Amino acid sequence: MSFTAATVPGQPAAPPSRRAPAVRRLLDAASADSARAGRLLLLLAVVPAVTVTAWLLVAVPLAATGHFRPGVVVPAAVVLAIPLVRCATRLPRRSGAGSFTAPWSAVVATSAIAVGFAGFAAVRSSQQAVLHRDAGTYAQVGLWLSDHPGLAxxxxxxxxxxxxxxxxxxxxxxxxxxxxxxxxxxTGWPTMLAAAHWVAGWQGMFVLPALVGGAALLAVGGLAGRLFGARWAPVAALLLGSAWPMLRVSQTTYSEPLACLMLAAGLCLVAGAWKAGASARSAASRRDVGWSMALSGLLLSAGELVRLDMGVDFALMIPAIGWWWLRRRGGVWPFAGGAVIGGGLGFIDCRFVTWPYVLVNWSSVRLMIVVLVLSPVVTAALALFLRRRHRDVRTMRWWRWAPPVAAAGTLVLGLLLAARPLLYVDRSITAANTIEYVASHQEQFGLPVDGTRSYAEQTVSWVSWYTGWPVLVLAWIGAAGVVYAATRGRGWRFLPILLVYGGSGVASLLRPAITPDHPWADRRLVVEVLPAVALFATWTLAALTRSGETGRIRAAATGGWRAAGRLLAPTPTGALARLLVLLAIAAPALVVTARLGPNRTxxxxxxxxxxxxxxxxxxxxxxxxxxxxxxxxxxxxxxxxxxxxxxxxxxxxxxxxxxxxxxxxxxxxxxxxxxxxxxxxxxxxxxxxxxxxxxxxxxxxxxxxxxxxxxxxxxxx
Structure with a gap:
């Protein structure tokens, strides 16, 4: 006769058998609770942007054709928003909900940061009702639309x-x-300002940017949670929200908060679809991935309805989609379908509604068109070549040098961008009125008078004013780390943010293309540069702790790096250390924002x-x-x-x-x-x-x- 450990004579067997199911039930309940928290974090990140996109898809054509009335646009937008939001929730709710978990503390902290940011921006909002620079222009166009059915x-x-x-x-x-x-x-942003004026007059228009800015923080936090682990979502939201240009554009009627929201939410949808698509086996899962990719294509291309140069961001996304197709993953054609809808409306808005504005900015638009044409052509040619040859570039002999060389090149690029004031002076301003404007301010401040100066060589310093050098250095280290991980094949999920935020961020630093007086010029940093800094700096902090999604990336570390990792490990002591480190590196930005943020204009x-x-x-x-x-x-x-x-x-x-x-x-x-x-x-x-x-x-x-x-x-x- 044999006995198991649970049936030894003289020993009660019942208690262990009763305790084991209880422990399993507790673990299952905790897992389900974490899944609900993760699902909520993702929905907070994408649902506001999807709802806004539904509004834009309806409002812009109606405004262009002279049918922009509350009784028409509001019901139509609601009808369209319902299926779009349902599509946005399919992947977290069915296919990937269990694969993304989050502590409730991360959800609460991220939400608190976003709500606090939006509330402060609303209370301290500006009241620019008389036209003065771009914010006043947006307010006036929105005011016109609130009382008229068409733009012209x-x-x-x-x-x-x-x-x-x-x-x-x-x-x-x-x-x-x-x-x-x-x-x-x-046309997109003025239609939203018009709707806000319907609700609460001028005050509604002044508060709307604050609400959109808070939603943008949720989107960037959700994107960080998808990529680095859920508990890093509040870190990214805090780093972005503490930068004063982000707060400033949320205090007045600029379009940048909406552009930031749509870009971050679109990339968050891509990140979720890629993660689920890598393991999707059932037809239902593949359909959910397809819907998420279609929505991401729609959001990223519909950004053109909000900001003229958002086409560059979309063009930089195309190589990432080509790589995804090369890996024979699903969702590429749905992404293209969504992109055609959003991009088609953007083209119509450019060509038939705001064409004089396009012509005024033709030098930048021409460059964007070139990028939009070359990006899909080169991507398709290269992807077809590799796919027909059944080659993976990572298997080629020379590729083993690519990760260290690319990471080192990223660091060198950062040093060169920072050193530009020592290397040359940018004189790219050609408009006569801008030359006169810049020269008058140079004379006022006792600077050498040269109205052609754009001061573009100083853009890295612009960023450091509002983030502090510690965050900026961490961000550039993070960018190099992401490049290293992506080229090694271990960080493929970082490819979209690397191309879009990294590529567009560098382009904005090289050529801001804006009148260089501050803080008016600093809104150029809001859509790509500051989110890139927040995300890449968060990657570095996550890599230090070797936790979350980034824990799988084993970078070669010195003894000091390993010591930092032990200090910031996921323990109660490590949690306190992480909070202190975060406050320390964010302190320069918080001090600047605390000084300038309360000012109302x-x-x-x-x-x-x-x-x-x-x-x-x-x-x-x-x-x-x-x-x-x-x-x-x-x-x-x-x-x-x-x-x-x-x-x-x-x-x-x-x-x-x-x-x-x-x-x-x-x-x-x-x-x-x-x-x-x-x-x-x-x-x-x-x-x-x-x-x-x-x-x-x-x-x-x-x-x-x-x-x-x-x-x-x-x-x-």
């Missing part, structure tokens, strides 16, 4: 009669093309704009001596407005006579008394507002705000 409107020639030939109807933010007034910038402008409208009458035709108030009069007051360039007394008399002959009442208006005094008529002061605006500095980090005086003077001849 005929030039109001009849309101000025014979005087129309002497006037110009173009003004900041709006072009004249083929007898129509058309807006600047892509353009306060009082909504009331000033309302005062201008109250001073005018329905029969007025307004002639501006400058263009400061033209968008307000047209979009908010709803009155015909034009500008008289190089005014003289004789020309003014002719314009006034022409307006009266057309049956309208002539009104002269300006933001200064100087252009109205020569006519010898009594002036009426409508607005005299002292407020603040962002600084305009060239070679150092902003320290606060500048005073701004807003005036409006009226004459009734």
């Amino acid at each position: 409107t005929p030039v109001p020639v009849d309101a000025f009669g014979a005087a129309a030939a002497q006037l110009t109807f173009a003004h900041p933010g709006f072009y004249v093309q083929d007898g129509m007034i058309v807006p600047q910038f892509m 353009e306060l009082g402008e909504p009331d000033a704009a309302a005062a201008v409208c109250r001073a005018l009458r329905p029969t007025d035709s307004v002639v501006m001596m400058d263009t400061q108030w033209s968008p307000t009069i047209r979009n908010q007051c709803g009155l015909p407005v034009a500008a008289l360039e190089d005014p003289t007394v004789e020309r003014m008399q002719q314009v006034v006579a022409g307006i009266r002959a057309a049956g309208q009442v002539p009104v002269l208006m300006s933001s200064s008394t100087l252009t109205l005094l020569p006519y010898g008529l009594p002036l009426e002061r409508i607005v005299y507002l002292d407020t603040h605006e962002d600084q305009h500095v060239l070679t150092w980090r902003p320290t606060g705000t500048d005073p701004r005086r807003l005036e409006c003077w009226l004459v009734r001849p």
Whole structure:
């Protein structure tokens, strides 16, 4: 007779058999709870962007065709959002939910960072209601759409009669093309601002960027969780949210928070589909992967509806898709299908709605078109060549040198980018008005006067102002580590962020293509550069602990690296150490943001704009001596407005006579008394507002705000 350990004579056998199922039930419950937390983290990362994309797919065509009305666009967007959101939840809910787990602490921490960020940005938002740089343009286009079913409107020639030939109807933010007034910038973001105005007027427009910025932090955190492990999601969200340019664009009506959200969420969908696709066996799992890839293609290409140069980001994604096809994984054709839909709408918006804006930026657009054409052609040719030869480049003899050489090249590139101020001076500004603007500020600050300087060689310093050098160094080490892992074949899942964030980030640092006064220029860092810094720095911290997804990457380490790994190990002591290290490296960014973040600008402008409208009458035709108030009069007051360039007394008399002959009442208006005094008529002061605006500095980090005086003077001849 034989006995097992559970049936030894004289020993009770029941207790062990009762305890084992209880332990298993506890473990199963903990695993299910972690799976629910992981699923929630992923949904928080992608569902806001998918919902926004549904809105854009409906709103942009309706605005372009003159049918943008609440009763049409809102129901249609809701109907489209339901299936898109269901598609976004298929992969976490069915195929990959169990493979991605997260502690609830990571979900709570990431959400708290995003909510705190959005709440602070909303409370300290700016009030730019009068056109001033790009944020004011977006606000004015959104304001126009909130009261009109279409973007374009005929030039109001009849309101000025014979005087129309002497006037110009173009003004900041709006072009004249083929007898129509058309807006600047892509259409997607203004449609959302218009919807916010429907809900809560000006305040709704001012708060919307904060909400989108908070969602962007969730998307970047979710992407980091997918790639490095869930507990690193709050780290990436904190590093991005602590950079002041990210907060600044979320405090005013810029489009960058939305572009950042769509790019990060699209890459998060790709990361999830790639992970599930590598092990998908059943038909249902492959379908879920296909839907996720289709959505990612849609989000990444539909970014063109928000930001003109998002096509470059999409072009850099194509080689990663080619590599995925080369590995014979599913989802490539669904990705292409989604990309065709989003990219097709982006092309229509560029060619038929915002074409004058495209022409103004043709030098950059031409380069983007070249990249968009070459990327798929070269990728397809190379992938077909390797696939037909059944070759894997990693099996070639020379490839063993690729990982160390590529990683070393990444570090050298970082050093060269940082050293550019010692090597050359960038003089790439060619626009006459920008040259004059830069030269005036150089003279003001006692700098050598050279209006062609773009200061592009200093872009790495721009980033260091807001992230601190510790985070920037960690990010570049992380970029080299990701390159090493990807070229060795162990970090294939990092390929999309390496190509998109790394490639576009370097391109933005090399050629920011923006007027170089700060902080206005720093929004160029928001969409790709700052998320890249946050993600790659997070990779380095994760690699130090040798935990999570990054724990499989065994880099050659010195004794100091191993000691750091032991210190930051996943233990209670290590958790405290990780928190202290994170706060230490984020401290420079947090100090800058704490100093600049509470500043509010353009306060009082909504009331000033309302005062201008109250001073005018329905029969007025307004002639501006400058263009400061033209968008307000047209979009908010709803009155015909034009500008008289190089005014003289004789020309003014002719314009006034022409307006009266057309049956309208002539009104002269300006933001200064100087252009109205020569006519010898009594002036009426409508607005005299002292407020603040962002600084305009060239070679150092902003320290606060500048005073701004807003005036409006009226004459009734």
